[in-house]
Amino acid sequence: MLLDECTKGGVTIRLSETIRDVRFSDRFTVETDTTSIEAQSLVLATGGLSIPKLGATGLAHRLARQFDVPLVAPAPGLVPLQANIDDLKWMPALSGVSLPVRVQSGKTAFEEAMLFTHKGLSGPAILQISSFWKPGQSIRIDLLPDKDAFQTLRNARTARSRAHAVAILSEQMPRRLAEELGPRLLGEKAAAEWPDKLLRAAAETLKNWQFAPSGTEGYAKAEVTTGGVDTKALSSRTMASTTMPQLYFVGEAVDVTGWLGGYNFQWAWASGHAAGTALSE
The missing domain is CATH 3.50.50.60 (FAD/NAD(P)-binding domain)
Known part of the structure; x- marks a missing residue:
């Protein structure tokens, strides 16, 4: 035509x-x-x-x-973001894991899917926010959008007192991510032994992960030029x-x-x- x-x-x-x-x-x-x-x-x-x-x-x-x-x-x-040297110690093992998140840079936010890659983060949510991100800034990532993370963990402590972190978090996110975050945020003890202070700290990370990109994957992977x-x-x-x-x-x-x-x-x-x-x- x-x-x-x-x-x-x-x-x-x-x-x-x-x-x-x-x-x-x-x-x-x-x-x-x-x-x-x-x-x-x-x-x-x-x-x-x-x-x-x-x-x-x-x-x-x-x-x-x-x-x-x-x-x-x-x-x-609209470009994938690269992880900094500290995050590269654990994030590449999650390459291929995807989950719904809420990402925010300044006053701009998107609630869509996020994808872990061997270099950092991608997926619709990250591509969207990349156009608003500036070098040196952190991006706030909510791994449990529309959920009260603290109350969710408290409820799990009561309902599944013998369960451990990986089992409980895997009900809220992909298991591979739960396996990475569970021991780090909640330790190795069973849920019955989790004090509120521990739950509050874990909930803060789950709702307010401050991801500091080292940069983007550049024009080779960018869908547009700003x-x-x-x-x-x-x-x-x-x-x-x-x-x-x-x-x-x-x-x-x-x-x-x-x-x-x-x-x-x-x-x-x-x-x-x-x-x-x-x-x-």
């Missing part, structure tokens, strides 16, 4: 060409490794830096700098530069990042439609 529409619109598609240079006097000149193309207007729909193995480059950012269009510093977004061309430098109606109206930026090249679930595709289509409509008028 897209190719049919391109044919109707007289669109020329050129593949396997590298853009070598872009210049502007009264018109744009785009030099590739095979030809030179001139045009009155130029639309940059070249995306961000995410997943370079699929061909992502910083072309849009480079041309924005070349033509003095302001940029917000790019960074990987940052990009500053929206203040573009017309919200046409996506044209306010200082160079012949130059348009759309999609991921712009500092607009959506959540998981198709929002970034929608932004790409909507901003491209706005630019295309403006050019046809």
